[in-house]
Amino acid sequence: MFEFGLKTTVSRDQIGEFLANYFNLSEKSIVDKISYWEINQDAGTPLIGFSVENSETGFKTIVSGQTNFHLFGEHLGKLAAHAASFFNTDIIIGDYRAEGEGANDRLLVFFANGSIGEAIDNSCDGFNDVEILSYIEM
DSSP states (O other), rough: EEEEEEESSOHHHHOOOOOHHHTTTOOEEEEEHHHHHHGGGGGGGEEEEEEEEEEESSEEEEEEEEEESSSSTHHHHHHHHHHHHHSSEEEEEEEOOOOOOTTTGGEEOTTTTSSSEEEOOOOOOOOOEEEEEEEEEO
């Protein structure tokens, strides 16, 4: 499972095209989450099933999905960095480097200019803001 958020509103079609181009997959390999579970995943073809939720505040587009290949940790970080540049917006993911108590609250923000920030959720209601703790190099 993977999840990332975009600071701007992006359509499901735009996300699908981005994922297809990033992974060099045909559009047939990019499906919705329900179809993902209905398709034979053992066919040897890479497959991504995803959904998009849009909001009017904060991180306006949340993408969540499943793959039948490795997409977590550093691989998700590289995808987030590329998406930040491609969509010219901030991208947020869980901090895959964090361990121990509080690890689930840690986030990474990838900026369009190539910088990366360590952050925490700073929302009062829902998920709409982060507090940057520091900038890092990866």
